[in-house]
Amino acid sequence: MKRVVVTGMGVVTPLGCDAETVYRALLEGESGVVAIPAFAEVADLGVRIGGPVRGFEAQRIPRKYRRSMSRMVQYAVSAATDAIAAAAVPVDLFSAGRVAICAGSTTGSPDAMEEFFREYLGTGSIRGVSGTSFLRVMSHTVPAHLALVFGSTGPVHTAACACAISNQAVGMGLDLLRLGRADVALCGGADELSVLGAATFDLVAAAARGWQNDPSARPAPFDRSRDGVVVAEGAAMLVLETLEHALARGAPILAEILGYGESCDATHMSSPEPAGMRLAMERALVDAGVVASDIDYVNAHATGTVIGDLAEAQATGEVFGDGTPVSSFKGHFGHTLAACGGIELAMSILAMRHGVLPPTRNLRDPDVVGVRLFAAPLVTPVRRLVSNNFAFGGINASVVAARWEG
16 A cells, blocks of 8 residues: 655644744744624624634735635635645646645635625525626535646545545545555645634534633633634645655655544534544554554644533543643634644644644643643654544544654
């Protein structure tokens, strides 16, 4: 079976749009969560804070492509552009059909959906609806636009399981590369901040409410005071390729993807089940050919919900015990939905390379047991790590990555 490595990474986040800059912001304890005035204008919406992207420049994308792009697609293209540049992927590889694109978003653009229904329901007509509306709301809007911009004639796949999307995309890419159906895979996810996203969590009592006076105090993963998700936006794209291909062209190798595992709880649409989470992690370890004691760090999904964090801590502890360091990055910038797995895997890879793990922000009084949490940067060697993401519908996805030893 072919080995697969990471040769490039690009991110767009509430803490910035450069991977190394975002990693340093995590170590310095910065927050990207702020008050969102538009949320306060929505009747009965209890959410007032969110994580908007910081420092993004849409102008870097040619206008001929931007016309049919939503914000989240622009984020994805920007992240992909940086990842491809970092990996120095030859342009002719895309046109040769040897690059697979595996990416997705929770839904099509919420902004585009709102525009359509405002016009249609308000006037009873579609006369004022933009001709590009469907191109922004179709379920494969992210990977299709990526293929268009980069001229990629290879496989295009979309993942659509909300918070698990980026990890699922990495799993898809891993399989395609192992099977020899591509030499390179561009994998990740993107989402945009919207009332729809905030309301989704608010309506199921899973959103952090209020905190207008100190937005940065939320979310608080694993902390006793946690009260829910803070919705954010962003994108992340990783360039995966077979080790053989990367070595042959002298590509920079950042890490190796050892394995992937997924599962479905099949018990409840919004209440997580520890057994399902545990199964995804165990399957990832088996696929990677390693055991739990080989893992030096676990990047947690941990969104700051009361039930979700408890379930995740239980599952993680059952697999790895209480000696393996565990942290969540969502306390720094909120929940970027489809993008979260890609951002978190990219940051975890940088942490592994630098030997310093970012802590869980806003962790002051943990109320979970059985896992090793830390509230300050942790200097420790990391050879292998697991990055987890869990989504509504009981969808669980885990990735195992390893430090590249050369």
